[in-house]
Amino acid sequence: MADGRLGANRQRASHAEAERAAALDVLVVGDGPAGFAAAAACAAAGLRVGLVGDRLDEAWPANYGGWVDELAELGVGHLVRHSWRDATVIVRPPKERSLGRGYALIDGEGLKAHFAERLREAPRWAGRAATATHDATGTTVTLTDGRTLRARSVVDAGGHRPALARRAAGDPGFQTALGWLLEVESHPFGFETMRLMDFGDVPGADPRRPTFLYAMPFDDRHVFVEETTLCARPARPIDDHRPLLEARLAALGVRVKRVLETERCWIPMGVPLPPADQRVVPFGGAAGFVHPATGYQLATALRRAPALAAALAAHDDPRLAADAGHAAVWPADARRVWALLTFGMEVLLDLDLARTRAFFEGFFAVPRADWSAYLAGTATLPQVARTMTRVFGAVSPALKLRLMRHGLSGHGVGAVRGLVGG
Numbered sequence: 001m002a003d004g005r006l007g008a009n010r011q012r013a014s015h016a017e018a019e020r021a022a023a024l025d026v027l028v029v030g031d032g033p034a035g036f037a038a039a040a041a042c043a044a045a046g047l048r049v050g051l052v053g054d055r056l057d058e059a060w061p062a063n064y065g066g067w068v069d070e071l072a073e074l075g076v077g078h079l080v081r082h083s084w085r086d087a088t089v090i091v092r093p094p095k096e097r098s099l100g101r102g103y104a105l106i107d108g109e110g111l112k113a114h115f116a117e118r119l120r121e122a123p124r125w126a127g128r129a130a131t132a133t134h135d136a137t138g139t140t141v142t143l144t145d146g147r148t149l150r151a152r153s154v155v156d157a158g159g160h161r162p163a164l165a166r167r168a169a170g171d172p173g174f175q176t177a178l179g180w181l182l183e184v185e186s187h188p189f190g191f192e193t194m195r196l197m198d199f200g201d202v203p204g205a206d207p208r209r210p211t212f213l214y215a216m217p218f219d220d221r222h223v224f225v226e227e228t229t230l231c232a233r234p235a236r237p238i239d240d241h242r243p244l245l246e247a248r249l250a251a252l253g254v255r256v257k258r259v260l261e262t263e264r265c266w267i268p269m270g271v272p273l274p275p276a277d278q279r280v281v282p283f284g285g286a287a288g289f290v291h292p293a294t295g296y297q298l299a300t301a302l303r304r305a306p307a308l309a310a311a312l313a314a315h316d317d318p319r320l321a322a323d324a325g326h327a328a329v330w331p332a333d334a335r336r337v338w339a340l341l342t343f344g345m346e347v348l349l350d351l352d353l354a355r356t357r358a359f360f361e362g363f364f365a366v367p368r369a370d371w372s373a374y375l376a377g378t379a380t381l382p383q384v385a386r387t388m389t390r391v392f393g394a395v396s397p398a399l400k401l402r403l404m405r406h407g408l409s410g411h412g413v414g415a416v417r418g419l420v421g422g
């Protein structure tokens with residue numbers, strides 16, 4: 001009897017939720033930075049938007065970093081926890097090279113609150129989306145607990161394992177890393193600069209599988225350090241990085257008191273771009289936004305969210321809205337640039353420490369405007385091609401030969417296909 005009443009109540013509640021959601025233009029699935037950015041942009045575009053996520057009230061687990069100028073341009077330059085006047089790289093030790101570009105650690109809580117403020121009127125549901133069924137007027141999303149939500153358009157921002165969107169088959173590489181926020185007795189890093197990439201020697205490390213250090217010093221007692229494999233296929237186990245990080249810190253003279261926080265990083269890179277013939281529009285990690293050369297995606301999500309919202313707002317017909325949404329998430333030009341960047345990633349996968357150093361020496365020797373745009377993912381096709389040509393011109397004959405061989409391999413052919421839109 002009591003069970004029956006409970007069931008009826010649950011049914012009524014789920015019906016009421018579906019009714020509320022029936023009024024939605026857009027339902028965003030996923031509560032990471034991409035989901036919040038997409039939902040906030042939809043609200044700003046005047047769309048009735050709702051958000052469903054399984055970690056709505058939790059802090060985002062990752063420490064996001066980004067370039068100061070880029071964050072300012074995206075309107076979130078004030079939402080940083082710490083910033084550094086400059087970022088440096090050590091490609092050929094001991095020379096530390098200034099990149100002449102400020103870097104910041106994003107205030108994740110602040111960024112989430114910034115979006116949440118724009119979503120004051122938007123309904124949010126704590127739960128996990130399981131399935132989506134489509135008809136002529138919209139989509140019904142069923143959550144794992146049986147509740148149903150309905151909207152004209154659905155955006156999947158469920159991260160690297162998309163919640164609802166179909167993904168093309170592919171063979172991505174993986175960035176893996178182990179990061180520690182440390183309390184230290186002393187460290188050798190300057191306070192005004194952060195070290196974006198340190199390919200200095202690590203005692204005992206295998207030169208065939210290079211890793212680099214990423215280091216953000218906060219004060220003389222606290223520093224965040226991360227040992228990273230830029231990209232590997234298959235993924236290098238995260239725990240492989242522990243002895244390397246320990247050995248590197250010892251070699252650098254970092255005297256550790258204790259580990260305050262641990263960050264475990266696993267990011268698929270160079271995933272195939274999502275098929276555009278589906279009603280669910282993927283966004284963020286789910287849409288393959290992770291930059292094939294850096295592992296970053298946040299700036300791309302912030303940059304493309306308004307275009308996605310405008311595209312979804314432009315059509316009442318759900319099919320047309322989905323088509324426009326896909327085109328906004330992955331414009332044709334951006335697809336071509338990505339094909340070339342992914343080819344660049346394939347090249348890096350195979351390089352040992354000596355060749356990786358030669359490659360980055362060439363890379364950071366190109367004009368800043370070009371490498372900046374390359375890393376930001378905003379480079380035009382000619383800009384990416386020019387950067388690659390310059391890097392090619394700067395490297396040794398042996399590396400040139402290797403790059404040429406790679407260009408003739410299946411991956412090179414794949415890149416050409418991507419460039420011509422095949």
Ligand SMILES: Cc1cc2nc3c(=O)[nH]c(=O)nc-3n(C[C@H](O)[C@H](O)[C@H](O)COP(=O)(O)OP(=O)(O)OC[C@H]3O[C@@H](n4cnc5c(N)ncnc54)[C@H](O)[C@@H]3O)c2cc1C
Nearest residue numbers: 030031032033034064065128129158159163284285297298
């Ligand atoms: C440790 C680490 C550090 C990183 N550092 C940076 C950085 O500095 N800069 C940068 O740009 N990128 C960085 N990245 C890349 C990173 O993957 C992305 O920037 C970002 O987290 C991806 O955002 P997202 O919103 O697409 O996905 P996620 O952050 O993965 O968020 C997806 C959310 O959706 C929820 N979800 C999934 N499925 C469902 C479902 N079925 N129903 C409801 N909710 C669901 C998930 O629980 C999660 O909360 C880092 C990644 C890691 C792992």
